[in-house]
């Protein structure tokens with residue numbers, strides 16, 4: 722027996738157990754996301770994938786599809802709430818796009834554009850967080866970390882290393898590195914690790930390669946993220 726639900730008025734099939742995100746992606750429909758990556762278990766932390774279900778808004782990456790469910794992925798109220806979440810992410814970190822080497826290839830920036838965010842809204846926190854340039858091949862700018870835990874999950878679940886973890890709670894939550902000094906250069910992190918290539922912002926960046934592609938030729942200059950998809954399929958272009 723086939724199962725179906727409705728996404729923006731379009732009837733789509735789903736497999737029981739699938740999340741809204743999984744069913745939408747299987748049908749080729751884009752739902753904005755940052756902490757979601759189909760290679761890893763859902764995390765549900767960024768809240769950018771909000772969709773409307775009845776009178777509620779839920780995260781598409783952690784909510785299972787139910788028979789006959791009607792999902793709103795495109796209304797202005799859904800987009801406005803996503804925009805508010807993104808405005809907060811931008812305010813909470815140091816996301817100065819024109820000065821960032823990931824600009825044009827950045828999922829955070831591209832999703833913000835997709836939702837119609839064109840300027841900051843909340844006063845920025847300008848948190849004082851370090852840049853770790855101790856590794857020969859990669860830097861970490863902690864001011865750009867959005868705590869999506871993709872590097873944590875990739876290092877643990879794919880690389881088998883557990884280089885990264887989140888420490889602290891609430892506003893004090895921050896990314897930490899498992900090494901004697903706490904620096905990336907003292908860890909077993911390597912450029913070939915999956916964890917080096919999953920960051921949806923400019924927090925984890927390769928050295929010696931900044932601004933390689935001119936404006937107009939960068940990944941999300943060419944098409945919006947809803948058409949291009951996430952960085953997973955384009956790592957060779959951005960790393």
Ligand code: FES
Pocket residue numbers: 753754755756757764765766767768769770771780781782783
């Ligand atoms: Fe669903 Fe981050 S993509 S909460």
